[in-house]
Amino acid sequence: AQSVTQLDSQVPVFEEAPVELRCNYSSSVSVYLFWYVQYPNQGLQLLLKYLSGSTLVKGINGFEAEFNKSQTSFHLRKPSVHISDTAEYFCAVSSFGNEKLTFGTGTRLTIIP
Amino acid sequence: EPEVTQTPSHQVTQMGQEVILRCVPISNHLYFYWYRQILGQKVEFLVSFYNNEISEKSEIFDDQFSVERPDGSNFTLKIRSTKLEDSAMYFCASSERVSRGYQETQYFGPGTRLLVL
Numbered sequence: 025a026q027s028v029t030q031l032d033s034q035v036p037v038f039e040e041a042p043v044e045l046r047c048n049y050s051s052s053v054s055v056y057l058f059w060y061v062q063y064p065n066q067g068l069q070l071l072l073k074y075l076s077g078s079t080l081v082k083g084i085n086g087f088e089a090e091f092n093k094s095q096t097s098f099h100l101r102k103p104s105v106h107i108s109d110t111a112e113y114f115c116a117v118s119s120f121g122n123e124k125l126t127f128g129t130g131t132r133l134t135i136i137p
Numbered sequence: 138e139p140e141v142t143q144t145p146s147h148q149v150t151q152m153g154q155e156v157i158l159r160c161v162p163i164s165n166h167l168y169f170y171w172y173r174q175i176l177g178q179k180v181e182f183l184v185s186f187y188n189n190e191i192s193e194k195s196e197i198f199d200d201q202f203s204v205e206r207p208d209g210s211n212f213t214l215k216i217r218s219t220k221l222e223d224s225a226m227y228f229c230a231s232s233e234r235v236s237r238g239y240q241e242t243q244y245f246g247p248g249t250r251l252l253v254l
Binding site for chain 1 (some may be wrong): 185230246
């Protein structure tokens with residue numbers, strides 16, 4: 025079985041400040057990792073994904089995440105946030121041969137002007 | 138850019154009634170999914186569907202639930218007799234294919250918020 029833990033339910037950040045949203049996973053097999061974003065009244069949009077290869081993954085809107093196998097983490101980072109980054113962010117995991125996504129509970133990112 | 142659409146955006150129903158949630162996946166996609174999110178809880182997998190049959194379902198997806206692809210474009214989730222605990226946001230997703238050893242991106246719709254009274 026696989027699971028995802030997002031340690032922070034809400035993260036307030038000042039505009040232009042850096043942000044890190046934390047995600048830890050557990051799985052008995054090799055994993056694929058994803059970050060999805062949900063803007064108000066919209067669906068889930070893929071920000072970035074890790075399948076294999078380089079552990080530093082760059083996504084859309086200036087976000088990046090680093091896969092750390094020893095710490096079973098996949099934290100999302102952005103060096104300078106904008107008001108438009110206000111959204112709910114979901115970390116998700118799937119595994120080889122099993123395409124269903126297992127999600128975390130989400131982190132609500134609020135940008136303070 | 139192609140997107141997954143869902144209708145209705147909101148649905149209010151009485152306990153015991155049947156509801157059908159509709160989704161139009163991206164046109165060249167072959168794999169379809171339903172997920173749900175109860176307020177304040179995780180997004181949970183319900184079912185995946187390929188080649189006109191269920192490929193995997195979760196323990197949530199009991200006999201009250203069914204899925205169908207009635208034509209070449211729609212993908213529906215039916216709840217036969219709704220319960221209060223079925224109140225949730227239901228997301229449809231689709232992916233182009235599932236290749237062994239490669240995880241295709243799942244594209245999600247905006248969701249249908251179902252409220253059972």
